[in-house]
Amino acid sequence: MKSLSAASEPAPLGQWIPVVLWGALIFTLSTSTFSAVNTAQIIDPIVRWIVPGIAAAAVDVCHMLVRKGAHFTEYGVLFWLLVRGPMARRPYLALLLCVLYALSDEGHQAFVPGRTASLYDVALDSTGALFSHFLTTAIAEIA
DSSP states (O other): OOOHHHHTSOOOGGGGHHHHHHHHHHHHHTSGGGSHHHHHHHHHHHHHHHSTTOOHHHHHHHHHHHHHHHHHHHHHHHHHHHHHTTTTTOHHHHHHHHHHHHHHHHHHHTTSTTOOOOHHHHHHHHHHHHHHHHHHHHHHHHO
16 A cells, blocks of 8 residues: 555656647647538548438538537547546546646637637536546446
């Protein structure tokens, strides 16, 4: 069993590298390059290829689901990187950091042309992080 002082020691700097890189990816995905208009040029043709003859409204729904699924997944991975690295044994702090980063990311989008800030997206991001917490906890109990 580790002593109390060992549990409160800061994580080695190297453990933050994957977290910082993933955060940079999330930030990049929040630029105008990845606006809905631009991602439609990639996602919509793929959807039309997978489902020939699909209605335009259904393509729009699929596009939205892919984009919102990305929010959920990005923050699920961010949480996982935090609790597997620098915030091991501090899941609630990791969850708080994910929520704060989601808020700052949406704040960033308020100033990006072609993007909008959304508290709904913050909730979706936070839900992804929370789901990741539940999943990592369940896996730890099984193992």
